[in-house]
Amino acid sequence: MDCLANLGAGVKAAVVGGGWAGLAAAVELARTGFQVTVFEAARQLGGRARSVRTQGQLLDNGQHILIGAYGETLRLMRTVGADPDRLLHRLPLELSFPTGQPHPFRLRLPRLPSPWHLAAGLLTARGASPGEKIAAMRFMRCLQGTAYRLGDDCTVAELLDRHGQHGALRRHLWEPLCLAALNTAPLQASAQIFANTLRDSLGSGRAATDLLLPAADLDRLFPAAAAQFIRARGGEIRLACRVDTIVAGPVVFGERFDCAVLAVGPQHAAGLLAGQPETAASARLLSGYAFEPIATVYLAYPPPLSLPWPMLGLDDRQTGQIGQWVFDRGTLCGTGGLMAFVLSAHGAWEDLDNAQLVLALDRQLAATLCRPLPPVLWQHAIRERRATFSCRPGLPRPAVETALPGWWLAGDYVCAEYPATLEAAVRSGVAAAGAISASLPVARRACAAGARSGPQSPRRA
Ligand SMILES: Cc1cc2nc3c(=O)[nH]c(=O)nc-3n(C[C@H](O)[C@H](O)[C@H](O)COP(=O)(O)OP(=O)(O)OC[C@H]3O[C@@H](n4cnc5c(N)ncnc54)[C@H](O)[C@@H]3O)c2cc1C
DSSP states (O other): OOTTTTTTTTOEEEEEOOBHHHHHHHHHHHHTTOEEEEEOSSSSSBTTSOEEEETTEEEESSOOOEETTOHHHHHHHHHTTOOHHHHEEEEOOEEEEOTTSSSOEEEEOOSOOTTHHHHHHHHTOBTSOHHHHHHHHHHHHHHHHTTTOOSSOOBHHHHHHHTTOOHHHIIIIIHHHHHHHHOSOTTTSBHHHHHHHHHHTTTSOHHHHOEEEESSOHHHHTHHHHHHHHHHTTOEEEOSOOOOOOBTTTEETTEEOSEEEEOSOHHHHHHHHTTSGGGHHHHHHHHTOOEEEEEEEEEEOOTTOOOSSSEEEOOOTTTOSSOSEEEEHHHHHSOTTEEEEEEESSSGGGGSOHHHHHHHHHHHHHHHHTSOOOOOOEEEEEEEEEEEEOOOTTOOOOOSBOSSTTEEEOSGGGOTTSOSSHHHHHHHHHHHHHHHHHTSOHHHHHHHHHHHHSTTOTTTO
């Protein structure tokens, strides 16, 4: 039992939005004794990282990748009893583009202590020249030398140009990492946010660079266990409950709470915040955000089909850039023959209808594997038009605190250090819950601190 379990006892907290940010805030508040009510507009939890039932299968609205650096996400998964060691495949970072070609690109970080894992990975990368490898190591050393602070923000493409990053490593390492992490093309993406992600992954311990690929549907990864955790602590989850206005106090659906977290996506937050004079400036800031799409296209092949590595870069030489990655859901989740293709950020793929997308991706996979493929058994495409905010240089982010009494903000867009990711969402939720706890009267916090050190403390007992 947590020693702070009674910190929020008797304090009523509302959380508007049941995505990963809202659930993270709700879990942290419930863990510290708050009486939590979650209001979610949809009929299910998870928001932009949710499960979808179709074709008799449980799929995800988008194939998600986590990495070892997602410390807060992994901590909260453990808190709610969703074991990351069981629900995620931990694999050393490997980028493979494509197999079967005369000069395939392959970079694999071996299980060596940091920074030797990165040096060895770069030096042994296949398909890159020695000059490119040395330039890449210089680039990382240079970023490290400035503690990954760039001064003035610029685009990732400008940053790479400035540091002489060209050729295979630019094409198969830096640019795919930028697209995967920021969901924004290198020509538009923020170099500072990219540098932050490099600091916490390639620039950190080896475990931080590991790929954590879901072995189960997204609901089982966190939302389902989070809901159970909240309910077990007396909390309530109200689905299909869209909040139309936010009122100081805070008041939600006419019910008075002691504190509230607005944890909806930035476009929805802009609409709700615009309704109050105190938060009109934040609403204006958010209404200036641009968004990037992601499509996940599932193609089911007869079960013997599998990939040589669960996550493969797609060959774009014959077919042009349509999809960036293909994931082998058979190896990852036990659904043999099912491939999930990921198409990130704005691109030519948006002009294709679903039938054309399926055809193009089937061809791209055949080119990648250098062999004809059996006919597709069934397919399903999910296009998320506003998958993430467009992570541009100098994009202003709002703080967790708002000027509206009783209200705090959470959501991937609030976490100023990171692009729109699960980790950003979870961190923002944890930060909102922390800010609420810190705002409690000093006497209550002192009492909780006393309980921590007192003889009746459960941890001491
Ligand atoms: C296809 C796709 C692929 C992605 N891939 C990755 C990846 O590989 N790795 C990674 O780390 N991240 C990835 N992301 C990003 C990640 O999913 C998001 O950053 C994260 O889920 C955002 O969580 P959130 O809680 O901030 O927002 P949301 O998930 O948008 O949650 C907001 C919730 O609020 C609800 N809501 C909205 N308005 C109201 C209202 N008025 N009243 C009540 N409820 C309301 C919504 O229904 C929603 O459930 C991907 C996203 C998508 C869409």
